[in-house]
Every structure is written in C-alpha cells, then in structure tokens.
Amino acid sequence: MSDVVENIGPIGELTKGLPPSSPSIDIAAVAGKGWNLLRGDLPMPVAVLRQSALERNEAWMSAFRERSGILMAPHGKTTMSPQLFARQLKAGCWAMTVGTVHQLRVCRSFGLKRIVLANQLIGRAEIDYVFSELGRDRDFEFYCLVDSVAGVELLSDGARRNSPGRPLNVLVEGGIAGGRTGCRTVEEAVEVAQAVHASSPRLALRGVEGFEGLDTTASDEAIADFIGHLVQIAEACDGKNLFSDDGPVLLSAGGSAYFDIVVDVFSRARLSRPTQIVTRSGCYITMDSAMYVRAFERLFGRSPELGDLGPSPEAAIEIWAYVQSRPESAKVILTMGKRDASHDVDLPVPLSWFRPGSDGEPQPIPPGHLVTGLNDQHTHMTVPADSPLRVGDMVAFGISHPCTTFDKWEIFYVIDDRYNVVDVLKTYF
Amino acid sequence: MSDVVENIGPIGELTKGLPPSSPSIDIAAVAGKGWNLLRGDLPMPVAVLRQSALERNEAWMSAFRERSGILMAPHGKTTMSPQLFARQLKAGCWAMTVGTVHQLRVCRSFGLKRIVLANQLIGRAEIDYVFSELGRDRDFEFYCLVDSVAGVELLSDGARRNSPGRPLNVLVEGGIAGGRTGCRTVEEAVEVAQAVHASSPRLALRGVEGFEGLDTTASDEAIADFIGHLVQIAEACDGKNLFSDDGPVLLSAGGSAYFDIVVDVFSRARLSRPTQIVTRSGCYITMDSAMYVRAFERLFGRSPELGDLGPSPEAAIEIWAYVQSRPESAKVILTMGKRDASHDVDLPVPLSWFRPGSDGEPQPIPPGHLVTGLNDQHTHMTVPADSPLRVGDMVAFGISHPCTTFDKWEIFYVIDDRYNVVDVLKTYF
Numbered sequence: 001m002s003d004v005v006e007n008i009g010p011i012g013e014l015t016k017g018l019p020p021s022s023p024s025i026d027i028a029a030v031a032g033k034g035w036n037l038l039r040g041d042l043p044m045p046v047a048v049l050r051q052s053a054l055e056r057n058e059a060w061m062s063a064f065r066e067r068s069g070i071l072m073a074p075h076g077k078t079t080m081s082p083q084l085f086a087r088q089l090k091a092g093c094w095a096m097t098v099g100t101v102h103q104l105r106v107c108r109s110f111g112l113k114r115i116v117l118a119n120q121l122i123g124r125a126e127i128d129y130v131f132s133e134l135g136r137d138r139d140f141e142f143y144c145l146v147d148s149v150a151g152v153e154l155l156s157d158g159a160r161r162n163s164p165g166r167p168l169n170v171l172v173e174g175g176i177a178g179g180r181t182g183c184r185t186v187e188e189a190v191e192v193a194q195a196v197h198a199s200s201p202r203l204a205l206r207g208v209e210g211f212e213g214l215d216t217t218a219s220d221e222a223i224a225d226f227i228g229h230l231v232q233i234a235e236a237c238d239g240k241n242l243f244s245d246d247g248p249v250l251l252s253a254g255g256s257a258y259f260d261i262v263v264d265v266f267s268r269a270r271l272s273r274p275t276q277i278v279t280r281s282g283c284y285i286t287m288d289s290a291m292y293v294r295a296f297e298r299l300f301g302r303s304p305e306l307g308d309l310g311p312s313p314e315a316a317i318e319i320w321a322y323v324q325s326r327p328e329s330a331k332v333i334l335t336m337g338k339r340d341a342s343h344d345v346d347l348p349v350p351l352s353w354f355r356p357g358s359d360g361e362p363q364p365i366p367p368g369h370l371v372t373g374l375n376d377q378h379t380h381m382t383v384p385a386d387s388p389l390r391v392g393d394m395v396a397f398g399i400s401h402p403c404t405t406f407d408k409w410e411i412f413y414v415i416d417d418r419y420n421v422v423d424v425l426k427t428y429f
Numbered sequence: 430m431s432d433v434v435e436n437i438g439p440i441g442e443l444t445k446g447l448p449p450s451s452p453s454i455d456i457a458a459v460a461g462k463g464w465n466l467l468r469g470d471l472p473m474p475v476a477v478l479r480q481s482a483l484e485r486n487e488a489w490m491s492a493f494r495e496r497s498g499i500l501m502a503p504h505g506k507t508t509m510s511p512q513l514f515a516r517q518l519k520a521g522c523w524a525m526t527v528g529t530v531h532q533l534r535v536c537r538s539f540g541l542k543r544i545v546l547a548n549q550l551i552g553r554a555e556i557d558y559v560f561s562e563l564g565r566d567r568d569f570e571f572y573c574l575v576d577s578v579a580g581v582e583l584l585s586d587g588a589r590r591n592s593p594g595r596p597l598n599v600l601v602e603g604g605i606a607g608g609r610t611g612c613r614t615v616e617e618a619v620e621v622a623q624a625v626h627a628s629s630p631r632l633a634l635r636g637v638e639g640f641e642g643l644d645t646t647a648s649d650e651a652i653a654d655f656i657g658h659l660v661q662i663a664e665a666c667d668g669k670n671l672f673s674d675d676g677p678v679l680l681s682a683g684g685s686a687y688f689d690i691v692v693d694v695f696s697r698a699r700l701s702r703p704t705q706i707v708t709r710s711g712c713y714i715t716m717d718s719a720m721y722v723r724a725f726e727r728l729f730g731r732s733p734e735l736g737d738l739g740p741s742p743e744a745a746i747e748i749w750a751y752v753q754s755r756p757e758s759a760k761v762i763l764t765m766g767k768r769d770a771s772h773d774v775d776l777p778v779p780l781s782w783f784r785p786g787s788d789g790e791p792q793p794i795p796p797g798h799l800v801t802g803l804n805d806q807h808t809h810m811t812v813p814a815d816s817p818l819r820v821g822d823m824v825a826f827g828i829s830h831p832c833t834t835f836d837k838w839e840i841f842y843v844i845d846d847r848y849n850v851v852d853v854l855k856t857y858f
Contacts, residue, residue: 014538014857016531020558040553043530077805099806100764101472102445109443119806120753122764122821124469124785129449147754150820180807181754181762214804324549325576325610333610335529335551339836339858344767356553375643376506376832377528377548378609391579392551403805407768408836408858428443429768429837 004086007110008426017046017411030413030424037320037394037419040356044394045321045336047409049286049425051416053316054084058091061284063309065092068263068277073097073116075255075282078403081412081425082110084285095141097280101126106428108133108140116252117144118209118280120151120173120181127155131162138166143250145209147173147182152195152203159202167204170196171250172237174210174230182210189233193242205243207250207278208234213257216295220302223258227265238271247276254279257295260303282403286316289398290346315398317405317412319348321379323393329385332369334395337377340408346400347371350381354394361418362396371397433515436539437855446475446840459842459853466749466823466848469785473823474750474765476838478715478854480845482745483513487520490713492738494521497692497706502526502545504684504711507832510841510854511539513714524570526709530555535857537562537569545681546573547638547709549580549602549610556584560591567595572679574638576602576611581624581632588631596633599625600679601666603639603659611639618662622671634672636679636705637663642686645720649731652687656694667700676705683708686724689732711832715745718827719775744827746834746841748777750808752822758814761798763824766806769837775829776800779810783823790847791825800826 005027013024019035020043035041037048065072071094076085080103085096095114098104101123107115121127121144133140146152155168172193175182183189189208196205210230212223234251243249249271254262259279266277283292293315300307321336341348350369352362368384379397383389399405406412407429414423434456442453448464449472464470466477494501500523505514509532514525524543527533530552536544550556550573562569575581584597601622604611612618618637625634639659641652663680672678678700683691688708695706712721722744729736750765770777779798781791797813808826812818828834835841836858843852 014535016858019554020530020534021554021561043554044552101449105449106443120764120820122751122753123473125448125450125472132450147756148820151754154821175756177757178760179756180804180809181756184756322551324551325580327576327604327608327610327613328606331607335548338773338833343773375609380609391549391577392583404767429445 004082004110008082011411011424011426015410017043017409017413019043027424027426031422033421035421037415037421038354038362042413045319045340046413047340047405048318048320048413048415049316050318051414051422053287053314054285054414056311057285057287057313057316058087060310060313061281062091064306067309070263070277070279073278073280074285075099075118075280076107077103078282079286079406080106080427080429082106082428083425085110085112088285094278097282101129105129113139114141116278116280117142118211120145120147121155122151127158128162131158131164131168134166134168135162135164143169143171143206145173145181146170146192146196147175149192149195152192152199156199156202167201167244169204169206171207171209171252172196172205172233174208174233176226176229179214180211183233186232186236190236190240193237194240197242200244204246205237206246207252208237209252211255212253212262213255216257216291220261223261224265227253227262231265231269234269234271234275238273243273248274249276250278251275252278252280254281256281256283256292257299260299260306284313286402287313288317288400288402289315289349289351290400317399317402318351318396319399319405320394320396323389323391323395326389326391330382332381332383332387332389334379334381335377336379336397338374339376341374341397342399342401342404343374344401344404347374348379348397348399351396351398353389353396356392356394365395433511433539437511440840440853440855444839446472446838446842448472456853456855460851462850464850466844466850467783467785467791471842474748474769475842476769476834477747477749477842477844478745479747480843480851482716482743483714483843485740486714486716486742486745487516489739489742490710491520493735496738499692499706499708502707502709503714504528504547504709505536506532507711508715508835509535509856509858511535511857512854514539514541517714523707526711530558534558542568543570545707545709546571547640549574549576550584551580556587557591560587560593560597563595563597564591564593572598572600572635574602574610575599575621575625576604578621578624581621581628585628585631596630596673598633598635600636600638600681601625601634601662603637603662605655605658608643609640612662615661615665619665619669622666623669626671633675634666635675636672636681637666638681640684641682641691642684645686645724649690652690653694656682656691660694660698663698663700667702672702677703678705679707680704681707681709683710685710685712685721686728689728689735713742715831716742717746717829717831718744718778718780719829746828746831747780747825748828748834749823749825752818752820752824755818755820759811761810761812761816761818763808763810764806765808765826767803768805770803770826771828771830771833772803773830773833776803777808777826777828780825780827782818782825785821785823794824
C-alpha cells in the first residue's frame with residue numbers, strides 16, 4: 001500500500017466537521033493543531049473515534065485470527081477509510097473486502113493489491129474497469145462472486161472483450177431461501193460452477209462464498225446450517241473437480257456477528273485439496289453501542305473461550321452534539337440528525353455529557369435520557385424533569401451499525417482519552 | 430453569487446458515480462463527454478436529475494411566489510448544491526435557508542449574501558464564525574433563531590466577544606407541544622423576545638419563525654392553528670414594541686407541504702408595522718416519487734386554484750441500479766442500497782427498466798414489483814414470477830424524501846429526456 005496520508009491530500013475547507021474558521025488542512029497537520037473536543041474547538045455535530053478502542057479492537061481480532069489460523073479480509077465498506085485499511089493490513093489482514101466497484105476503485109487508487117469484491121460484478125463499465133486493472137497490474141489479486149449462469153456469461157463476455165491475459169477469479173455464492181444473493185441449492189451452485197469451469201481460462205473458480213449475517217434474529221443453529229450449505233457446495237464442486245488449480249479452495253463468509261461459527265463449520269469441510277478460510281468482519285474495528293454489543297454478548301455466550309483473547313472489543317465511535325433547545329422540561333433537542341448518525345437499526349444512545357467551560361471530564365448521562373427520533377439535522381431526546389442538561393451543553397452519543405454512521409462523514413477525528421485530537425481519518429463514500 | 434462552477438473545481442476521480450475509468454474531471458467538461466445512462470457509460474448505482482423536471486418545478490414555484498407576493502428562501506439543506514442555489518436565486522428567490530453552520534459556511538464560500546439559519550446557533554466556534562463573517566463582510570445579511578433566554582445569552586456573549594460592529598438579526602421561534610424547537614406559548618416567546626430586546630444593539634429582533642411540517646399526519650386545521658400561534662407571537666411582540674426598526678417584521682415558516690396554508694394565515698397578521706412573509710420550501714425543486722406526491726395531492730386538493738400556475742411539480746430524481754441476481758423467481762436483488770437512496774420515509778419505488786444493448790427507451794415497470802428492503806449496498810425487490818427482469822438489466826427508482834437521497838451523493842448527473850448527460854451537480858454534505 002502506498003503512503004496513504006500523502007495520497008489523500010488536504011481536507012477541503014468545506015468538509016463537515018472541520019472547525020468553521022479553519023482553512024483546508026493537511027491530515028498530517030491536524031494532530032499539531034492542539035484541538036480539544038471539550039474545549040469547543042470542533043464544531044458539533046462531530047464524529048470521533050477513540051484511539052484506545054481502535055487499538056484494543058485490532059489487538060483482539062488479531063488474537064482471534066492467529067488462534068483460529070484463518071485469513072481475514074475485513075470488509076472495507078464499513079469505514080471506507082484507507083488509513084484504517086493500512087492499519088488492518090499492517091496488523092496482518094490478508095486482503096480487504098469491498099461491496100462495490102466504487103469501493104474497489106478507492107482501494108486500487110491507494111495501491112491495495114489483494115481485494116475481494118464480496119458481490120456480483122455487473123455493468124459494462126464496471127466489468128471493463130476490473131479487466132483493465134487485471135491487465136495493467138500483474139500484482140493485482142482479485143476475487144468476485146457469481147450466483148447465476150447469466151452472471152458468469154456477463155463476466156466471460158467481459159474477458160473476451162478485454163483480454164486481460166489471465167483468468168478472473170470467482171467464488172460461487174451460496175444463499176438462503178428468502179435471503180439476498182446466492183444459489184439456494186447445491187444443484188444451482190454446481191450449475192453455476194460448471195459454467196465458470198466451462199469459461200476457463202477466462203474465469204477461474206477459486207472457492208465458495210456466503211454471507212450469514214443478514215438476519216440478526218436467526219438462531220446460531222440456523223447460521224451453522226447455512227455455513228454447512230456452503231461446505232456442501234464446496235464439496236460438490238470439489239467432487240466434480242470444478243475448482244481451479246491456482247491455489248487452495250477459499251471458503252469465505254463471516255460478518256461481524258457470527259465469525260466464530262463460520263470458522264467452526266468451515267473447519268469441518270473435507271475436500272480433496274487444501275482449503276483456506278477467509279472471514280470478512282468490517283465492524284470489529286470500531287464496534288458500536290448497540291447492535292454489535294448485542295452480537296458480541298451472544299458471541300461470548302456461545303464461545304466463552306474467546307474471552308481469553310484479551311480485552312474484548314468496545315465502541316470506538318462517538319458523535320457529539322450540542323443541546324440547542326429544551327423547549328419542555330422533559331424534552332431536549334440537539335444539533336445532530338439523520339445525516340450524522342445511524343438510524344437504520346437503533347437510534348443513537350446518549351453516553352455522556354459535558355458543560356463547556358467547566359473543569360473535569362464528561363459525566364455519564366443519568367438514567368432516563370432516551371432518543372425518541374431524528375430529523376435531518378435534529379435529535380429529539382426525552383429527559384427526566386431533573387435532567388442537568390441545558391442549552392449549550394455537549395452530549396456524546398453512541399451509535400448502532402457503524403456502516404451507516406461512517407458514510408455520513410468525510411472525516412473522523414481520532415481522539416485520546418482526554419478528547420485531544422491526535423489524528424484525523426478521511427473516508428471515501 | 431460568484432461563478433459557481435469555477436469555484437467548485439474538478440470532480441475527484443474517487444467520487445461515487447463517476448465512471449470507473451474516468452480521471453478527475455471539470456464540471457464544465459462533463460456535458461461534452463457524450464455520456465448516456467442507457468448505454469452503460471455511467472456506473473450503477475447512479476443518481477440523476479431530469480432537467481425538464483427541474484425547469485418545470487422552478488417555473489411552478491416562481492409562479493406561486495409571484496402570485497402570492499411572498500419572498501422565498503428555499504431550504505438549501507435539501508440539495509446542498511450551490512449550482513441549484515444559483516438557479517434558485519436567479520429565478521428570483523430572496524435568500525437561501527440553511528440548517529447548520531457547516532451549510533452556512535458552504536453558502537458563504539460561494540459568495541451568498543443573504544442567508545437564514547433556520548435553527549438555533551449554538552457552540553463557541555460556530556458563534557464566533559458567524560460574528561467574524563458579520564464583521565468581515567458588510568453585505569452579509571444573516572438571520573438565525575432563538576427559542577430560549579439561555580440561547581439569547583450565548584449569542585449576546587458572542588457579540589461581546591467578537592464586536593462585529595452591527596447587530597445579529599434573530600427571529601424568535603414558536604413551537605408546538607411535543608414538537609421540536611420553539612417556544613410553546615406566547616408568554617415564553619415574549620420573554621425570549623424581551624431578552625433579545627434587552628441585548629440591543631448586540632442583537633436585533635427581526636421577526637418570528639416556525640416550522641409546521643414536522644408531523645405529516647397533522648390536519649390542515651392543526652397546521653393553520655400553528656401558523657396562527659406564530660401570528661399571535663408576532664402580534665404580542667409588536668404590542669410590546671420588541672421588534673427592531675431595521676426593516677419589515679419577517680414572518681417565516683413553510684416547508685414543502687403546507688406553504689399555501691402558511692401564506693394564507695400569515696397574510697392575516699395585523700401588526701403596527703410592515704410585515705414580510707418568507708417561505709422556505711427545499712424539496713419543490715426536485716420533488717420525489719412518494720412523500721411529496723402525497724403532500725402535493727393534499728395541497729392541490731385544498732387549494733385547487735394553484736392548479737392554474739402551470740404544469741405541477743414532478744419528480745426530478747431517479748436512482749438507477751443493475752439487477753445483479755434473481756435468486757428466486759419472485760425475488761430480484763439490485764446494486765443500490767441504504768447508502769444510495771432514502772429509506773427514512775418510504776422505500777424506493779421502481780419506475781422503469783431497460784435492457785442494455787436494446788433499442789428504444791426504458792419501459793414502465795409492470796405491476797407487482799415492490800421494494801421490500803435495503804441493505805447497505807443492496808435492494809431487495811419482490812417481483813411477479815413473469816417479471817421480465819434478468820441479471821444485467823437496469824432499473825430506475827424514484828425516492829421518498831429528497832433530503833436523505835441528496836446527502837448520499839457528491840454528484841448528481843443532470844440528464845435530458847433521452848438520458849444524455851447534459852450537466853453534473855456537486856453537493857456539499
């Protein structure tokens with residue numbers, strides 16, 4: 001990966017989150033500004049990541065990866081921050097995963113060499129771009145998914161049109177009835193795999209893929225059954241000798257909620273050739289304050305041995321806002337809205353508060369404070385009549401589902417435990 | 430307003446929506462590229478605005494404005510597109526409205542002179558920025574809201590700290606029980622207005638403001654009652670001579686759903702000095718395919734005379750995506766997700782489809798196609814078993830609530846009725 005910060009260039013002066021009087025600024029210069037969130041140096045709303053949590057979370061996942069002997073291709077769609085990608089690769093991750101060709105392009109522009117598009121590759125301009133990159137850079141190692149013969153034909157046509165000089169690596173995707181993409185039956189998957197095989201040497205079948213995390217109400221048994229379905233697909237394709245000889249058969253699944261089950265079940269696959277498990281959690285690095293708190297409680301409940309891996313992942317993300325109005329004694333309105341914080345799984349969770357100009361540190365939010373709704377630029381919060389909050393106070397919120405908060409910010413400040421700004425991350429959505 | 434396109438600078442090569450093989454490109458050069466959406470020149474998902482609809486909608490609102498003798502300060506938060514702001518001001522709008530200081534800064538950087546912050550102004554850095562702009566540029570005409578004595582004190586302190594040499598214009602905000610910001614009673618509003626008056630010459634009370642559009646299930650009578658509440662506040666403040674002498678008393682309300690009622694009720698205000706109505710619709714210029722279709726049906730139902738103003742506003746926004754999978758005969762998955770289209774009011778609405786490489790134009794989506802959910806990067810759509818859609822087809826979606834689609838895109842292509850790209854708009858969220 002090339003020098004990330006140098007490639008990003010300055011943060012434009014019209015970027016949301018930059019102090020209103022700041023000119024455009026180089027990323028490397030931000031740490032030296034001496035900005036402190038509690039001092040009011042940053043505008044609000046503002047998005048911050050706690051450095052101590054980022055480090056803790058990366059260490060935990062590295063320990064998991066090493067103990068289980070898997071490779072990891074963290075999903076870059078979550079943060080779309082090349083600076084975090086660099087951190088993840090440096091920590092030992094094997095590749096980055098992306099969900100779209102736009103995300104792929106961002107990774108390529110920062111020099112990433114090994115990328116999994118955990119999605120179908122569709123569209124003439126998109127397919128031509130991938131083949132052009134494959135032809136241009138022999139070190140580019142790329143994988144994408146197929147789940148239909150029609151999709152295989154689009155890719156095969158693209159290979160004919162572009163002649164990249166080497167095959168496009170694909171994984172056949174298994175899915176579940178009522179779910180998203182992916183072949184519902186082993187037979188359908190084998191049919192797709194045969195179409196890939198017949199497209200050799202334009203395409204190469206390199207493994208089997210699935211995403212188990214769509215239904216957060218699914219039982220652990222249902223998740224294990226689904227991974228078992230992927231294993232059956234792999235074994236069937238292996239039995240028909242459909243996999244390419246280029247390397248081990250990749251078995252890939254694993255969002256941020258069930259990766260322990262994924263590793264467990266994939267480990268039981270018995271193929272005639274070597275296999276390699278690749279998990280793809282995107283949210284472990286920042287965690288959140290609701291959805292993944294629940295997911296990790298479940299994970300530690302069913303896999304208590306993971307408690308030995310070190311301090312467990314915790315929320316790195318906070319969005320801070322000002323109290324702008326307390327129009328009723330039981331109601332507070334804050335300067336944060338739908339455009340600043342996730343609202344697709346749970347509403348933001350108030351964590352702590354601080355009165356500008358006061359000494360000390362933020363205080364935990366007392367019981368009884370509850371976000372009841374968001375407008376585009378406002379938060380509605382119900383508070384007890386004796387809530388200490390008044391106009392001008394600062395409130396920190398945790399969020400639920402990192403992906404849909406990250407995409408609302410071009411910059412995230414990295415802060416130390418005293419709310420000093422020590423770095424800034426640029427995102428590319 | 431300065432030359433907008435020149436000030437925007439090139440569209441970066443990593444911008445979502447730019448063709449994957451395109452380098453960074455100047456806005457002025459986009460029209461000359463000969464890109465056509467149906468030909469597959471653009472990646473998908475992609476966001477487009479129909480030029481004919483933009484023109485039609487601006488003409489309709491201009492006719493409304495002229496007939497009713499009001500001033501208009503369209504809410505810029507909807508599109509955050511300085512190119513659209515320039516179009517709105519050129520069409521005769523009086524000012525732009527913003528919701529945050531970040532949005533204010535974007536407007537200022539493009540040279541906008543008259544701006545309404547339809548929100549409380551909170552935060553040391555934010556308040557100092559506004560006073561610095563007031564001191565720096567005598568032609569900058571600015572208004573913001575107050576709804577508490579505490580808020581008045583924060584602004585008054587800011588004026589003392591910054592000495593801009595002229596007063597900060599404020600409007601006292603009226604609200605409704607259970608609603609958002611704004612004084613719930615006339616008495617509270619008068620108390621706030623008195624605090625503003627007592628802060629003269631640092632602050633100047635220039636009018637009364639409210640937002641009536643929060644509850645889309647409210648009856649027309651409830652909306653009229655709320656505007657009546659704002660009139661009562663204005664009359665009470667006038668009776669106590671709290672308004673500044675600097676100009677007419679501004680009476681401002683009006684989102685995109687009830688502006689006819691706003692004008693009606695405000696017109697009946699009887700003050701001792703001149704008044705001026707200012708409405709602030711943000712969504713009229715692009716409309717949508719659900720929420721504002723319903724709002725305008727209600728509007729034309731209660732104010733049929735508005736049918737004479739010319740062709741009525743229609744949806745300009747379309748998001749196009751590829752069919753990437755049809756894993757079950759009744760289910761289609763497309764390359765558009767939560768990060769590309771509004772999902773806070775209604776899910777996207779399929780409008781038409783097109784098979785790349787075929788002749789002719791997009792066909793209307795047959796009955797029975799229904800979006801059932803969005804993931805971060807995917808759309809789930811239920812389709813009839815005989816749906817013509819197959820992998821690789823293009824589908825156009827309308828959206829509900831323009832604000833939460835605009836903020837998901839840095840660029841919107843402007844297209845003619847044959848889907849040729851004739852312009853591109855840059856947004857600043």
